[in-house]
Amino acid sequence: MVGTDVSASAQSSDQPWDAVVIGAGQAGLSAAHHLRRRGVPTLVLDGNDAPGGAWQHRWDSLRMDGVHGVADLPGAPAPPRGPQRANEVLPAWFAAYEAEQGIEVVRPVRVTRVESEGELLRVRADDRSWLTRTLVNATGTWERPFVPTYPGQETFSGEQLHASGYRGAEAFRGRRVVVVGGGASAVQLLGEIAPVTDTLWVTRREPVWAGDTDEFDGTAIVRAVEERVVAGLPPASVVSVTGLRLRPQEQAAAARGAYERHPMFVRVEPDGVRMPDGTFEPADVILWATGFRPDVSHLAPLGLRSPLGGITLLPGPNGPQSATTAAADPRVQLVGYGPSASTIGGNRGGLAAAIAIVKHLRSAHPAGSGSPAGVA
Numbered sequence: 001m002v003g004t005d006v007s008a009s010a011q012s013s014d015q016p017w018d019a020v021v022i023g024a025g026q027a028g029l030s031a032a033h034h035l036r037r038r039g040v041p042t043l044v045l046d047g048n049d050a051p052g053g054a055w056q057h058r059w060d061s062l063r064m065d066g067v068h069g070v071a072d073l074p075g076a077p078a079p080p081r082g083p084q085r086a087n088e089v090l091p092a093w094f095a096a097y098e099a100e101q102g103i104e105v106v107r108p109v110r111v112t113r114v115e116s117e118g119e120l121l122r123v124r125a126d127d128r129s130w131l132t133r134t135l136v137n138a139t140g141t142w143e144r145p146f147v148p149t150y151p152g153q154e155t156f157s158g159e160q161l162h163a164s165g166y167r168g169a170e171a172f173r174g175r176r177v178v179v180v181g182g183g184a185s186a187v188q189l190l191g192e193i194a195p196v197t198d199t200l201w202v203t204r205r206e207p208v209w210a211g212d213t214d215e216f217d218g219t220a221i222v223r224a225v226e227e228r229v230v231a232g233l234p235p236a237s238v239v240s241v242t243g244l245r246l247r248p249q250e251q252a253a254a255a256r257g258a259y260e261r262h263p264m265f266v267r268v269e270p271d272g273v274r275m276p277d278g279t280f281e282p283a284d285v286i287l288w289a290t291g292f293r294p295d296v297s298h299l300a301p302l303g304l305r306s307p308l309g310g311i312t313l314l315p316g317p318n319g320p321q322s323a324t325t326a327a328a329d330p331r332v333q334l335v336g337y338g339p340s341a342s343t344i345g346g347n348r349g350g351l352a353a354a355i356a357i358v359k360h361l362r363s364a365h366p367a368g369s370g371s372p373a374g375v376a
Helices: 026-037 053-057 086-101 184-193 218-230 248-255 297-302 343-364
Strands: 013-017 019-022 042-045 113-117 120-125 128-132 135-137 159-162 177-180 199-203 261-263 267-269 272-274 280-282 285-288 332-334
Touching (some): 019 026, 019 120, 026 086, 026 135, 042 128, 053 086, 184 199, 332 343
Parallel strands (some): 019 042, 159 285, 177 199, 177 285, 199 261
Antiparallel strands (some): 113 120
């Protein structure tokens, strides 16, 4: 499905754009908004069939009053909290934003490669391609669920699924569920599943619980994430710094002992898992709440990765969440990656990316030397 306002030239063209944004989630829409405000002709490519980013794929039981904070989009307040389904409310909000802002989106487009062609970048998606002077990568992580490998995994006779495939607790009623993972998604899913069936929570490390106070140094947290990507390391989880906390809707699970953490099993067997002390825990389901990895494989031809495994970003000029420029290629901005991997960070990263792109275009094309539209 392609938006009705998308021009024919946006479908595939060798006329270069000043900026192409890959991904129409929070970070991508923010970047597109700030680029358009600065007069930069911008095309957005999105892999989904419809607006909504990853929110449209969340489970039906996730309600607006249960989601982690959703930041406003630039010039558009976030929908209020309430009992409505998040996978309906937030996609509708994104769709309205695209229409109201006049953001040109082509979808569904699954970008497979980004290559350098002289001063330009070529963005490829199957039989279509686009040329651009700069790129904003805002693909997030949803398309790259991570499942670790353990001995015997292939022998398990029950059901194994990643949290991205979770569709509600009722599917597990009467089945013993081993929930793997020490992050916020594991805590949330246990909160739903434990009241209807028997669960076992296992993690590689002791969970990091937040204290009784809601206060934490957000700037220090984001700066710690920035330090990793500036050093070329893969981004770390923010929750590892902020700590976990239980919401009111998870108290029933807590009362059942669902949050008694057990060490990670050493192998999987057909009917369950073998624990480090040799005991056996039966299981009908293994639910891997083991997080996601950045969806950046299409950028591989650009050689952006450092020897340490991450994409090195230049330090942000206006705070940690403005670290968006790829050190190996300043034509490329990454938002929703590392320090900007949150809804608030995505917005700030989108602004930082737009500012960096305008600066790059002006530097590469001084006024009077064939300057791209809008940045002379």
